[in-house]
Amino acid sequence: xxxxxxxxKALMLASEARRIDLGQQxxxxxxxxxxxxxxxxxxxxxxxxxxxxxxxxxxxxxxxPLNNVDEGLDRFRQRAGDGxxxxxxxxxxxxxxxxxxxxxxxxxxxxxxxxxxxxLAELRRDRLVMLSADETAAAExxxxxxxxxxxxxxxAAAIQQFAISHRELRAQLDNAPxxxxxxxxxxxxxQVGTTLDKLTPAxxxxxxxxxxxxxxxxxxxxx
Numbered sequence: 001x002x003x004x005x006x007x008x009k010a011l012m013l014a015s016e017a018r019r020i021d022l023g024q025q026x027x028x029x030x031x032x033x034x035x036x037x038x039x040x041x042x043x044x045x046x047x048x049x050x051x052x053x054x055x056x057x058x059x060x061x062x063x064x065p066l067n068n069v070d071e072g073l074d075r076f077r078q079r080a081g082d083g084x085x086x087x088x089x090x091x092x093x094x095x096x097x098x099x100x101x102x103x104x105x106x107x108x109x110x111x112x113x114x115x116x117x118x119x120l121a122e123l124r125r126d127r128l129v130m131l132s133a134d135e136t137a138a139a140e141x142x143x144x145x146x147x148x149x150x151x152x153x154x155x156a157a158a159i160q161q162f163a164i165s166h167r168e169l170r171a172q173l174d175n176a177p178x179x180x181x182x183x184x185x186x187x188x189x190x191q192v193g194t195t196l197d198k199l200t201p202a203x204x205x206x207x208x209x210x211x212x213x214x215x216x217x218x219x220x221x222x223x
Contacts, residue, residue, distance in 0.1 A: 036087055036090035036091060036094065037085075037090060039090075039094050040090055040093055040094045040097065043094050043097040043098050043101065044097055046097075046098075046101050047069070047097050047100060047101040047104070049155070049156075050101050050104050050105045050108060051066065051069060051104065052155075052156040053108055053154050053155050053156045053158075053159060054066060054104055054107070054108045054111075055156075056156040056159045056160060057108065057111055057112060057115060057154065057159050060115065060159070060163055061115070062111040062112075062114075062115055063111070064104070064107045064108055064111050065107065066104065068100060068103070069100055069104065108154055109154060112150075112154040112159070113150075116146075116149075116150040116162065119146075119162070119166045120146065120147075120150070120166075122166075122170060123143075123166075123169060123170055123173055124173040124174065124176070125143075125173070126178075126179055127173045127176040127177070127178065127179060128140070128173070128176075129179050129183060129184070129187055129210075129212065129215075130176045130177050130178075130179050130183070130210065131172075131176055132211045132214070133211070133212075133214035133215050135172070136215055139169060139172060139173070142165055142168070142169045143169070145165055146162060146165055146166060146169070149161060149162045149165075150162070182206060183206065183210055183212070186203055186206060186207070187212075190216060195221070196218070
């Protein structure tokens with residue numbers, strides 16, 4: 001074998017080694033970039049979900065500021081250029097999206113808490129006693145659902161459900177009559193606890209007249 005052929009083969013092997021090395025580097029870079037793109041996509045999905053909830057709550061009168069949600073987008077576009085975004089550009093974009101999403105989510109939670117408290121304060125709960133037994137049970141169940149939604153995560157669907165349930169319950173209570181002092185006093189006595197001998201025929205008639213007899217449970221006291 002000539003010296004020339006040995007040198008040529010060595011050069012060919014070196015070239016092939018460089019090609020393989022570059023290919024491995026490119027593959028590693030592609031994997032790293034793909035991982036960062038997935039991370040950025042997850043962050044964007046989280047921001048999108050939070051924005052949907054914030055916009056839904058704003059449609060019901062809240063005032064959550066959303067003017068900074070595109071922060072960092074132009075800079076990312078500039079860094080990305082027309083080709084594959086760099087790892088630095090992707091990492092920076094993911095951090096920016098996460099920071100913006102955290103800010104919006106915090107503002108959303110505060111606005112949600114205040115809005116729920118305001119909505120619940122609008123309900124004429126004192127009129128519950130003027131509803132029939134079935135209506136009272138349904139209204140109390142609706143109140144429990146509202147409280148459960150209030151304590152939960154403010155997603156767009158939960159906000160919508162709260163608004164619908166609140167509107168229906170408020171309409172029902174607004175249409176109910178004001179409780180008269182006699183009824184309130186009798187219900188207070190029953191709530192504290194009393195015995196049948198202390199209830200007059202007029203008391204019992206009042207319960208039947210106001211369709212409240214079905215809301216009173218009578219039990220024999222242990223002796």
